[in-house]
Amino acid sequence: MTSPAKFKKDKEIIAEYDTQVKEIRAQLTEQMKCLDQQCELRVQLLQDLQDFFRKKAEIEMDYSRNLEKLAERFLAKTCSTKDQQFKKDQNVLSPVNCWNLLLNQVKRESRDHTTLSDIYLNNIIPRFVQVSEDSGRLFKKSKEVGQQLQDDLMKVLNELYSVMKTYHMYNADSISAQSKLKEAEKQEEKQIGKSVKQEDRQTPRSPDSTANVRIEEKHVRRSSVKKIEKMKEKRQAKYTENKLKAIKARNEYLLALEATNASVFKYYIHDLSDLIDCCDLGYHASLNRALRTFLSAELNLEQSKHEGLDAIENAVENLDATSDKQRLMEMYNNVFCPPMKFEFQPHMGDMASQLCAQQPVQSELLQRCQQLQSRLSTLKIENEEVKKTMEATLQTIQDIVTVEDFDVSDCFQYSNSMESVKSTVSETFMSKPSIAKRRANQQETEQFYFTVRECYGF
Amino acid sequence: MTSPAKFKKDKEIIAEYDTQVKEIRAQLTEQMKCLDQQCELRVQLLQDLQDFFRKKAEIEMDYSRNLEKLAERFLAKTCSTKDQQFKKDQNVLSPVNCWNLLLNQVKRESRDHTTLSDIYLNNIIPRFVQVSEDSGRLFKKSKEVGQQLQDDLMKVLNELYSVMKTYHMYNADSISAQSKLKEAEKQEEKQIGKSVKQEDRQTPRSPDSTANVRIEEKHVRRSSVKKIEKMKEKRQAKYTENKLKAIKARNEYLLALEATNASVFKYYIHDLSDLIDCCDLGYHASLNRALRTFLSAELNLEQSKHEGLDAIENAVENLDATSDKQRLMEMYNNVFCPPMKFEFQPHMGDMASQLCAQQPVQSELLQRCQQLQSRLSTLKIENEEVKKTMEATLQTIQDIVTVEDFDVSDCFQYSNSMESVKSTVSETFMSKPSIAKRRANQQETEQFYFTVRECYGF
Numbered sequence: 001m002t003s004p005a006k007f008k009k010d011k012e013i014i015a016e017y018d019t020q021v022k023e024i025r026a027q028l029t030e031q032m033k034c035l036d037q038q039c040e041l042r043v044q045l046l047q048d049l050q051d052f053f054r055k056k057a058e059i060e061m062d063y064s065r066n067l068e069k070l071a072e073r074f075l076a077k078t079c080s081t082k083d084q085q086f087k088k089d090q091n092v093l094s095p096v097n098c099w100n101l102l103l104n105q106v107k108r109e110s111r112d113h114t115t116l117s118d119i120y121l122n123n124i125i126p127r128f129v130q131v132s133e134d135s136g137r138l139f140k141k142s143k144e145v146g147q148q149l150q151d152d153l154m155k156v157l158n159e160l161y162s163v164m165k166t167y168h169m170y171n172a173d174s175i176s177a178q179s180k181l182k183e184a185e186k187q188e189e190k191q192i193g194k195s196v197k198q199e200d201r202q203t204p205r206s207p208d209s210t211a212n213v214r215i216e217e218k219h220v221r222r223s224s225v226k227k228i229e230k231m232k233e234k235r236q237a238k239y240t241e242n243k244l245k246a247i248k249a250r251n252e253y254l255l256a257l258e259a260t261n262a263s264v265f266k267y268y269i270h271d272l273s274d275l276i277d278c279c280d281l282g283y284h285a286s287l288n289r290a291l292r293t294f295l296s297a298e299l300n301l302e303q304s305k306h307e308g309l310d311a312i313e314n315a316v317e318n319l320d321a322t323s324d325k326q327r328l329m330e331m332y333n334n335v336f337c338p339p340m341k342f343e344f345q346p347h348m349g350d351m352a353s354q355l356c357a358q359q360p361v362q363s364e365l366l367q368r369c370q371q372l373q374s375r376l377s378t379l380k381i382e383n384e385e386v387k388k389t390m391e392a393t394l395q396t397i398q399d400i401v402t403v404e405d406f407d408v409s410d411c412f413q414y415s416n417s418m419e420s421v422k423s424t425v426s427e428t429f430m431s432k433p434s435i436a437k438r439r440a441n442q443q444e445t446e447q448f449y450f451t452v453r454e455c456y457g458f
Numbered sequence: 459m460t461s462p463a464k465f466k467k468d469k470e471i472i473a474e475y476d477t478q479v480k481e482i483r484a485q486l487t488e489q490m491k492c493l494d495q496q497c498e499l500r501v502q503l504l505q506d507l508q509d510f511f512r513k514k515a516e517i518e519m520d521y522s523r524n525l526e527k528l529a530e531r532f533l534a535k536t537c538s539t540k541d542q543q544f545k546k547d548q549n550v551l552s553p554v555n556c557w558n559l560l561l562n563q564v565k566r567e568s569r570d571h572t573t574l575s576d577i578y579l580n581n582i583i584p585r586f587v588q589v590s591e592d593s594g595r596l597f598k599k600s601k602e603v604g605q606q607l608q609d610d611l612m613k614v615l616n617e618l619y620s621v622m623k624t625y626h627m628y629n630a631d632s633i634s635a636q637s638k639l640k641e642a643e644k645q646e647e648k649q650i651g652k653s654v655k656q657e658d659r660q661t662p663r664s665p666d667s668t669a670n671v672r673i674e675e676k677h678v679r680r681s682s683v684k685k686i687e688k689m690k691e692k693r694q695a696k697y698t699e700n701k702l703k704a705i706k707a708r709n710e711y712l713l714a715l716e717a718t719n720a721s722v723f724k725y726y727i728h729d730l731s732d733l734i735d736c737c738d739l740g741y742h743a744s745l746n747r748a749l750r751t752f753l754s755a756e757l758n759l760e761q762s763k764h765e766g767l768d769a770i771e772n773a774v775e776n777l778d779a780t781s782d783k784q785r786l787m788e789m790y791n792n793v794f795c796p797p798m799k800f801e802f803q804p805h806m807g808d809m810a811s812q813l814c815a816q817q818p819v820q821s822e823l824l825q826r827c828q829q830l831q832s833r834l835s836t837l838k839i840e841n842e843e844v845k846k847t848m849e850a851t852l853q854t855i856q857d858i859v860t861v862e863d864f865d866v867s868d869c870f871q872y873s874n875s876m877e878s879v880k881s882t883v884s885e886t887f888m889s890k891p892s893i894a895k896r897r898a899n900q901q902e903t904e905q906f907y908f909t910v911r912e913c914y915g916f
Contacts, residue, residue, distance in 0.1 A: 268796035282859035338726035401740035406750035
């Protein structure tokens with residue numbers, strides 16, 4: 001009746017179920033391990049972030065101190081060596097103004113990097129400490145919850161196992177009862193078969209036909225038939241009972257199967273996701289705020305620095321020789337102001353304070369005047385030429401000294417490799433052959449300019 | 459004839475002139491001193507600028523090295539402790555991405571500050587060296603030219619002095635000759651007066667009336683008159699000659715006066731200005747370029763840093779729990795993927811794989827179903843309540859962890875005094891009472907959230 005090729009044996013079914021449950025149990029363990037690992041990584045990351053910002057705070061503080069020292073060194077120098085009025089005087093000159101702003105900028109940057117360091121230590125790191133605490137606490141709680149969920153799931157799986165086994169048992173009982181019933185039926189059949197052989201063949205082979213047999217035989221047969229009937233009835237009852245139990249057990253198994261699948265689905269699809277959500281509760285948002293604090297600090301530093309650079313740029317734009325000359329001359333007014341005109345001093349009450357241009361000096365003066373006029377017009381022509389040469393020479397010098405060679409953007413365009421920065425950068429200003437050539441040209445032109453000036457009475 | 463109250467004496471005039479020339483000479487000396495001082499200050503300023511940038515280059519290099527070490531420390535850690543695949547896996551998580559970008563940023567800043575240092579050393583400082591050389595050379599030449607101009611001016615002043623003295627001399631000679639002439643005229647007059655007394659009173663008192671006197675007396679008188687006449691003629695001639703000389707001398711003096719005043723004017727108004735221009739030739743322009751190189755370097759650094767911060771900001775914006783959860787589950791797919799559904803395992807070829815819901819189990823199942831439905835509707839109502847509570851609690855936590863408390867602009871707003879930065883800044887994050895309160899609230903809410911979840915089966 002049982003065909004091994006067709007039906008799985010109980011053992012096989014149990015073994016399969018065991019395997020399936022073992023796999024799930026292994027997964028559950030791995031899930032916990034995975035959460036542990038994520039927790040560990042998160043704790044490590046937050047520790048790294050703290051260490052990173054602690055170390056960076058030190059670096060920023062170091063940088064700030066060095067910048068402050070640098071500024072103080074030159075500010076002290078300016079304050080000590082010269083008296084205050086002199087210093088104040090010099091400040092009106094545009095290059096000195098640039099220099100002062102440079103020093104101010106260094107002071108400003110020093111201060112800003114101290115602030116940055118302070119924000120790292122007193123704001124950003126505490127945030128990471130908090131995130132770390134929160135994460136640890138949430139992971140712990142989530143793991144507890146997760147463990148409970150897993151235990152519940154395992155309970156469901158065990159229940160399914162037990163329900164399945166019950167079903168097997170009751171079904172086996174039912175099958176057994178059925179086979180026993182069938183056996184009884186067979187025996188009854190056999191008994192009836194005997195009666196038919198020993199008696200008339202007319203009699204149909206039914207228990208009711210026993211009325212026709214002989215009394216004695218009849219009695220024996222009747223008692224035997226009754227026995228079998230009784231047994232059959234018993235077995236029938238047993239079978240019916242077992243069959244019902246098996247049906248109920250199967251129903252329980254089927255219901256437990258649905259419930260287990262639903263539980264497994266709920267655990268894998270919802271609970272695990274919720275569990276990770278609980279571990280993450282606020283993590284990303286808090287990390288976001290900590291990093292935004294960092295960004296806010298950096299951007300404020302940048303803005304402050306930029307403001308300083310703007311001030312310097314403005315001062316550089318105002319570098320102006322003409323106004324500096326004006327300021328210098330005003331500053332040393334007594335040194336540069338022209339003296340009183342020399343007045344005619346009449347000798348012993350000499351009344352004539354005008355040039356006497358009458359005879360006999362008239363002709364001589366006229367001649368002299370003509371000579372001077374002729375000399376003057378020659379000089380004027382010469383002068384025009386010299387002026388043109390000088391202007392052209394000056395323009396050449398101006399062109400040389402105002403060439404726009406100050407853009408260093410190239411130096412900040414690195415190759416993707418991030419390597420060999422030095423070699424790229426060092427090729428800048430001085431090593432360019434064009435610079436040397438330009439400088440030679442500048443000095444030559446300058447020399448020429450001076451020569452021309454000197455030759456023609458400045 | 460000379461009235462001391464009315465005319466200045468020669469000595470006074472000479473003394474006044476001397477004083478005036480001395481004053482000019484003192485001014486000229488001061489002018490040279492002033493140029494020297496400006497040259498010295500300029501050389502000093504350029505030296506200071508070189509020292510400043512040399513020292514700043516060191517500071518930037520130091521800063522760069524420290525940043526590099528910082529980045530390497532954590533990058534090495536990430537590389538060594540875990541295998542590459544694992545690291546790669548983790549990189550898909552948004553917090554790890556932020557962390558990697560932070561380290562990248564430090565590397566980028568390290569590189570940029572090296573570049574900055576390099577530009578200081580190899581571009582900006584050489585520029586200042588050049589400007590210093592140029593300035594020194596130009597000052598030297600300008601001073602030579604200035605000295606020549608001053609010598610020329612002194613020559614003109616000396617000439618004026620000598621011309622003035624000549625005028626004084628010739629005018630004195632002229633006056634003397636005139637007075638001698640006048641004396642002769644007086645004598646002649648006297649002689650004629652004698653003749654008139656000794657002779658007729660009719661005769662007019664003229665030299666021609668001598669014809670009427672006695673021969674002897676006539677002869678004596680005539681010879682005396684002739685003598686006087688001769689002397690007078692001589693004196694007349696002398697006077698005329700001296701007068702002409704005096705006029706010429708005065709003319710020379712007046713011309714020299716004009717020339718001197720013009721020279722002085724030219725020197726004070728044009729030459730001094732030109733001299734300063736020559737000292738400044740290219741100075742402001744070259745300084746401008748050197749400082750613009752500095753600005754270009756700083757602005758490029760700023761831009762590069764800003765790009766890095768933008769990348770970090772973008773990563774911070776992309777901090778997302780949901781997608782991280784998704785990625786984690788994909789990463790550990792074998793751990794998180796739901797197992798196969800549990801299938802009905804028929805026992806010994808049991809053909810019924812469906813719930814048997816006929817008599818005699820029907821009524822029992824129906825009863826059970828009704829019980830479950832009633833329980834389910836109770837749970838649904840409860841669930842709705844719990845869900846609402848949980849959502850509200852979660853929202854509270856979300857509100858706490860997403861509060862926008864990351865703006866640190868205030869820390870960069872210093873008081874004008876630039877002092878007491880520390881005290882202002884340290885009042886930030888942790889010391890605020892609101893933070894402690896908020897944290898307590900957060901943990902309480904979190905606890906409540908977990909309790910609710912646990913009570914109602916997660």
